[in-house]
Amino acid sequence: MRLPALTIFLTALLIPAILHAQSKSFKEQFIESYRNRDLKRLESLVVSHKDTLLSEAEALVEEALAKDKGFEERMFLLDIASSMVTMYRFRFKGGRDLLERINRIIRTESEKERKRLLEAMRWSREEEFLGNFVMRRYEKEMAERGLPPVIYPHWIHRIWFQCKVCHNKIFVMKRWVNEITQEKIEKGRLCGVCHNGKIAFDARSNCRRCHLAGRPEAERLREPERLDHEKVQKIARQLGAEWNYKKLPEGRIPRDRFGFIDWLELKRRGVFKPIPSLEGKDEEGIRDNKILFITKGKSVQNVLFDHKIHSSWIRCSVCHPLIFKDKLGENDIWMKDMARGQFCGHCHGKVSFTFADCMRCHSQPRDTIPPGVLVHRPKRKGG
Ligand code: HEC
Ligand code: HEC
Ligand code: HEC
Ligand code: HEC
């Protein structure tokens, strides 16, 4: 009784598979055999598709060059096309021009990729210093004017301005989204709010003071040791900020063990006092409390989040509600999300100290709760 039922069932399952195998295109069959290194089958495919093979190969080249293809996939398809035509030539002669064309494309595509990687590496060097951005959304337009991309030295601006001055008033706190064009700047928006010849050098001239990525002059921007302290102090005074460089420990800007500027040390020593707004007044309050995160992981210490430090520099509306819900215990924070730029990772690892510095956040012993802190307890699973 059971056997026939099973057979019918199995046959029913197989029918679509059989039909599918028959309906597989030449391309699919060729790729499959190529992957399996099944030379015999490849050979018979080439023979049975003698008349259409060259146009199939051309279509494959078209497909490979489509805009949506990544480098890997493009090279794979070109490789298949090249193999098709090579086998065809071996068997029937002919197809020489096409093969040469394909191999030429493979060479140029590899060269393009090599250049792209070199280019990306070049800019990553400029961005090595935490918070320096190479702005090159309009790379083509800049190149047409003979200008390299812009370097925005985030850290230099932090000396004079609290985050509040710019975020999210002048710039949204996210790269690539502000659509900064020269026209907007010259009309007094974005960088032009300050770079108008009054607050800072004028962007209607001085092109190369901003457009300098990849130039030797740009090196200075990743070397705090080369900061011209007197000039920075003069600018600070004009703005109503402070740069008391005489208070620097041993005359040097303090760095953490990863080489990044230790801003809190600068603050503790009274070296700098950035302004909260261009008008000089702080328009927003400060949230003066500390939140202890009891960590979900048993292997790490608890995290202490200082609302006061954060809200004295950063507007409430930057964090709430976009990055964090403003309810104690409501945010389920995981390191893997942070690594993708969520939660604390919105700033840490980008413009503030890096993730590798675990202990700077995980600084609190697991068995004690410091007095006066709010406690964020991990939610129970499923709750
Ligand atoms: C003088 C203006 C200015 C100040 C002050 C400033 N920023 Fe920015 N910030 C920018 C600009 C410009 C960008 C890039 C925007 C773009 O590319 O569209 C940016 C981008 C960012 C980003 C996005 C990084 C990314 O990878 O997406 C973060 C985070 C950030 N800033 C945090 C801060 C913090 C924290 C402070 C204060 C300690 C601060 N900023 C102070 C101008 C400023
Ligand atoms: C809130 C005001 C403000 C905004 C907004 C601002 N800057 Fe600046 N920037 C300054 C000040 C002040 C200086 C120093 C004054 C000077 O050198 O004239 C400066 C200096 C610079 C320097 C020179 C640093 C050096 O040491 O050589 C560069 C480069 C620069 N800004 C780029 C930019 C770019 C690019 C933008 C927009 C993405 C921008 N700035 C937005 C205020 C601002
Ligand atoms: C204060 C810094 C600053 C100065 C000075 C400056 N630029 Fe720019 N410029 C920028 C930024 C930032 C961008 C946006 C870059 C991007 O994201 O691709 C930009 C983009 C451009 C672009 C491409 C986008 C567009 O609008 O077509 C051109 C062209 C350009 N700048 C030309 C100039 C010229 C010419 C000068 C001198 C007269 C100049 N810039 C001076 C900061 C500056
Ligand atoms: C910018 C601050 C910060 C830094 C730096 C940081 N953490 Fe965390 N970490 C947190 C916060 C906040 C939580 C969330 C607390 C909770 O609910 O468990 C957390 C949670 C964790 C957890 C438990 C949840 C999970 O994602 O597994 C582990 C494990 C952890 N961190 C390990 C590390 C290690 C290892 C490093 C260094 C490589 C590190 N953290 C660096 C802030 C930080």
Ligand code: HEC
């Ligand atoms: C750097 C980001 C950041 C800034 C800026 C910030 N907060 Fe928060 N806020 C947090 C985090 C993180 C929590 C904890 C959420 C949790 O427990 O899940 C929190 C919690 C809260 C809470 C609930 C706990 C409490 O303190 O009672 C309130 C209310 C709140 N924030 C208000 C504010 C206000 C008002 C400001 C501005 C004066 C502000 N926050 C600025 C990150 C920030």
Ligand code: HEC
């Ligand atoms: C909007 C940006 C932003 C977000 C989001 C943010 N931070 Fe920060 N954090 C800063 C800045 C700016 C500083 C000042 C130090 C610096 O820039 O290196 C700082 C400093 C700190 C410090 C050093 C304070 C001290 O006393 O040494 C700790 C610890 C810290 N953050 C933890 C966290 C944790 C935990 C979270 C997430 C719950 C978080 N931060 C989210 C910007 C941010």
